Amino acid sequence: MSVSTAAVDQSVCTPLPVLGRDVTVPLVTGGEVTYAALDYAASAPALQRVWDDVAAYAPYYGSVHRGAGYLSQLSTDLFENARRTVAEFLDCRDTDQVVFTRSTTDSLNLLAAALPAGCQVFVFETEHHASLLPWKNAQVTYLNAPRTPRQAIETLERALGDRDPHGPALVCVTGASNVTGELWPVRELAAAAHAHGARIVLDAAQLAPHHPVSVQDLDVDWVAFSGHKLYAPFGSGVLAGRADWLREAEPYLAGGGASRKVTRREDGGVDVEWHESAARHEAGSPNVIGAYSIASACKALAEAGFDSLVTREQYLIEQVRTGLAEVPEVRILSLFGDDAPRVGVISFVVDGWNSSHFAAALSAEYGIGVRDGLFCAHPLVRTLLGSDPQTQGECGAPDAAPGEKSLNAIRVSFGAGTPDEHVERFVNAVKELVADGARWNYRTEDGRCVPDTSA
Numbered sequence: 001m002s003v004s005t006a007a008v009d010q011s012v013c014t015p016l017p018v019l020g021r022d023v024t025v026p027l028v029t030g031g032e033v034t035y036a037a038l039d040y041a042a043s044a045p046a047l048q049r050v051w052d053d054v055a056a057y058a059p060y061y062g063s064v065h066r067g068a069g070y071l072s073q074l075s076t077d078l079f080e081n082a083r084r085t086v087a088e089f090l091d092c093r094d095t096d097q098v099v100f101t102r103s104t105t106d107s108l109n110l111l112a113a114a115l116p117a118g119c120q121v122f123v124f125e126t127e128h129h130a131s132l133l134p135w136k137n138a139q140v141t142y143l144n145a146p147r148t149p150r151q152a153i154e155t156l157e158r159a160l161g162d163r164d165p166h167g168p169a170l171v172c173v174t175g176a177s178n179v180t181g182e183l184w185p186v187r188e189l190a191a192a193a194h195a196h197g198a199r200i201v202l203d204a205a206q207l208a209p210h211h212p213v214s215v216q217d218l219d220v221d222w223v224a225f226s227g228h229k230l231y232a233p234f235g236s237g238v239l240a241g242r243a244d245w246l247r248e249a250e251p252y253l254a255g256g257g258a259s260r261k262v263t264r265r266e267d268g269g270v271d272v273e274w275h276e277s278a279a280r281h282e283a284g285s286p287n288v289i290g291a292y293s294i295a296s297a298c299k300a301l302a303e304a305g306f307d308s309l310v311t312r313e314q315y316l317i318e319q320v321r322t323g324l325a326e327v328p329e330v331r332i333l334s335l336f337g338d339d340a341p342r343v344g345v346i347s348f349v350v351d352g353w354n355s356s357h358f359a360a361a362l363s364a365e366y367g368i369g370v371r372d373g374l375f376c377a378h379p380l381v382r383t384l385l386g387s388d389p390q391t392q393g394e395c396g397a398p399d400a401a402p403g404e405k406s407l408n409a410i411r412v413s414f415g416a417g418t419p420d421e422h423v424e425r426f427v428n429a430v431k432e433l434v435a436d437g438a439r440w441n442y443r444t445e446d447g448r449c450v451p452d453t454s455a
Contacts, residue, residue, distance in 0.1 A: 013312035017048035018417030028451045033367035036422035041413035047231040053296040079288045082295035089298035091214035098240045099278045100291045104205040105130040107224035107239035114249035119168040125379040131203040149185040160196035169198035175207030181345030190219045210343035212306045232297040236290025255283035323427030333384040347411040355408045356449035361438040364451045366429040371411045
């Protein structure tokens with residue numbers, strides 16, 4: 001899907017206000033420039049609305065649940081209302097649970113800990129490590145990277161057709177790739193899973209900030225996402241979906257809040273009756289500010305309207321892809337091809353450049369923040385780069401010096417708070433660096449490429 005410049009009504013597609021939009025950073029070449037935050041896929045800047053809501057609540061912060069005081073009761077109501085707001089944002093079923101966690105990684109590890117005995121898990125090698133790695137106590141089948149959405153569905157159907165049809169099974173799939181930004185055929189994959197008696201969990205970390213996510217429309221069993229990618233800081237995440245496996249599993253953490261009743265036995269031991277609600281997996285003092293910030297972000301995005309947000313983002317995607325296509329040395333990484341629908345996440349490599357060196361020059365000389373490395377999706381990036389899938393690598397940059405070839409890529413990502421100027425500056429900077437080279441010397445320090453200031 002592409003949107004021409006003329007198709008965008010700028011009057012309804014202005015960026016949402018975010019923190020840091022006026023922050024200036026020093027350039028190694030001298031002077032300062034407004035920082036262009038183009039690493040939304042890692043952590044999106046907080047929406048101003050979220051920050052204002054949290055600041056207004058902060059003086060009233062109190063303990064959550066069971067407290068008799070006014071602030072405790074207010075905080076409890078706010079926490080539980082946040083749960084309902086998230087359920088509405090995700091269009092959950094009436095019987096679904098919304099569990100607050102620390103992140104997508106935490107959410108999927110929680111679900112992994114709740115799997116029934118003998119559960120088989122099916123996951124594509126294209127997943128972020130958060131959804132690739134948690135299933136260590138299950139029988140895992142890793143599926144090869146598909147090259148079309150249809151191939152993804154067919155690959156999953158074949159794998160599910162070969163499984164034991166009588167035991168529990170779970171499919172884990174991303175909604176939008178954190179490397180290529182490409183949208184996956186979630187609804188069709190869910191239908192394939194259910195047709196073979198399996199359940200499915202959606203990693204929506206990169207999807208929820210960009211597109212509406214409906215549990216009922218997609219027909220997924222669970223959704224996981226992170227607040228810090230949804231313009232909501234304070235280290236909170238969500239696992240939302242079916243209650244039965246969560247209710248039947250041992251609590252993710254044992255402690256206060258998860259337990260309904262604890263009694264001593266005559267033999268000196270302890271008997272515990274655990275909650276069956278979401279509290280079962282929320283032991284300890286909950287991160288009420290984190291949960292509230294997620295709910296605030298959900299409201300802000302819903303009120304802004306995803307139709308206009310998506311339209312504007314597609315416009316920015318078109319500007320970036322068109323600009324990069326004008327540089328022959330640049331190769332954009334893709335699984336499904338140029339016409340695949342995608343969110344504002346684009347990874348690429350530049351011939352003749354170490355990716356860490358290129359990203360360092362964008363930062364030091366242009367005030368542009370991007371990411372380089374394997375993006376915690378090592379098998380996928382290696383596949384896209386045409387390297388051996390078993391080649392060693394790190395999430396960050398390897399120890400390759402500027403100019404040396406490295407097994408990593410550059411990722412630019414943006415969203416609802418990105419102004420046009422940031423995208424324009426990025427495209428122009430790429431063209432200048434490729435045409436003229438860096439204006440400064442760089443060296444490798446602690447595995448990162450940094451400006452050499454020793455001279």
